[in-house]
Amino acid sequence: MKQKIIVLGLGNFGGNLALKLTQDGHEVFGADLNPAKIEQLHHKIHFAIGMDTSNESAIQHMPLDDCDLVVIAIGEDVGASITTTALIKKHYQGRIIARSLNPIHKMVLEAMEIEEIIEPEAEYAIELANRIMVKGAIKSMELHGNYEIVEVQLPKKLIGKTMGEIDMKNKYNSYIITVIKQEDSKNLLGFKTNQQKVYGIMHSTYQFEQNDLLLVFGQKVYIDKFIDQFS
Numbered sequence: 268m269k270q271k272i273i274v275l276g277l278g279n280f281g282g283n284l285a286l287k288l289t290q291d292g293h294e295v296f297g298a299d300l301n302p303a304k305i306e307q308l309h310h311k312i313h314f315a316i317g318m319d320t321s322n323e324s325a326i327q328h329m330p331l332d333d334c335d336l337v338v339i340a341i342g343e344d345v346g347a348s349i350t351t352t353a354l355i356k357k358h359y360q361g362r363i364i365a366r367s368l369n370p371i372h373k374m375v376l377e378a379m380e381i382e383e384i385i386e387p388e389a390e391y392a393i394e395l396a397n398r399i400m401v402k403g404a405i406k407s408m409e410l411h412g413n414y415e416i417v418e419v420q421l422p423k424k425l426i427g428k429t430m431g432e433i434d435m436k437n438k439y440n441s442y443i444i445t446v447i448k449q450e451d452s453k454n455l456l457g458f459k460t461n462q463q464k465v466y467g468i469m470h471s472t473y474q475f476e477q478n479d480l481l482l483v484f485g486q487k488v489y490i491d492k493f494i495d496q497f498s
Contacts, residue, residue, distance in 0.1 A: 269293055270335040275320045275351055277304040280366065280387050281340030285312045296330060300347075321350035323357075331359045339365040345372050352379060413486050418447070421479040422497035431471035439493040441485025443469055449478050 270293045274285045277299040285297045289312045296314040299305055308315040318325045320341070331337070337355050341348040345368050352365050356379060364383040367373035376384050408416045425433065435441050446466040463480070466473075483490055 271330070271333060272296070273298070273329060273331070273334050273337045275299075275337065275339050275355075276341035276348075276366070277301075277308055277315065278340070278342045280342060281338070282308055284338065284340060285315075289313065296334070298329070321347045321354070323354050326351075326354040326358055331355075331361075334359075334361065336362045336364065339363065341366065342368065345369070348372065349375055349379075352376065352381065356380075414484065415487055415490065416444070417483050417490055419481050419483060419490075419494060421446075421475055421477070421481055422494065423477075424497040425475050426477050428475055429471065430469055430473045430475075435483075435493070439485065439496075440489045441483055441493060444482040444484050445469055446473070446475070447480035447482060449480065 272288055272293050273296045274281050274288070275298050277285060277297050281297070281299070282304060285295045285308060289295045295312045296316070297305075297308055297312050298316045298318050298320055300317065300319050302317050305315045305317045320326065337359055339348060339352050339355065341351060348366070348368065349372070352363070355363060362383070363381055364385060365376050365381045367376055367384050367386045373384055373386070410416065430443065433443075435443055446469065448464045448466055450464055483493070485493075
């Protein structure tokens with residue numbers, strides 16, 4: 268579903284988020300105090316405005332009444348983030364996602380009753396640690412009970428085999444949730460990029476193809492066993 272999203276702070280995290288949301292079909296309004304960041308995104312997202320988001324009059328001129336989500340992605344300046352968050356809370360009653368820069372900042376956001384707090388650096392560090400631990404993993408998300416969802420490149424030995432032949436549930440106590448296909452496409456600047464598309468629900472007759480990415484659910488020990496078997 269297409270959403271109207273405001274992203275405040277267009278640094279590395281906020282800028283990339285705004286770009287990805289735009290590519291996914293959402294209408295994005297981005298704001299940052301730095302003119303260079305606005306210039307970088309001016310023709311790549313729907314609206315990129317240079318403004319001080321810690322200024323209440325500036326906040327009041329944002330299209331808050333017409334948006335589905337506000338993401339406060341400000342990095343480095345904790346004071347500006349807190350002030351911006353307080354103003355958004357005052358003038359907007361919808362969904363808010365705020366970026367935390369350190370533990371004290373997170374405590375302040377929690378005190379302000381922000382329910383969705385993200386820590387991109389910490390979350391990426393955990394994902395990277397999990398990826399290092401699981402051989403062949405491209406991405407990894409740790410779940411409760413020692414379970415994980417891991418994205419892995421299809422081992423070459425499985426090209427041409429079917430889901431039924433692998434029998435993940437009985438042989439490896441794991442499940443292939445879906446397959447991600449990699450297709451060539453063009454980005455907003457016209458450059459050739461690699462686009463990923465989810466195949467959908469898997470059936471026993473599905474035949475694996477070269478360059479398939481597998482999304483596997485299970486415990487690390489069993490996923491490792493599966494990868495080792497066919498590496």
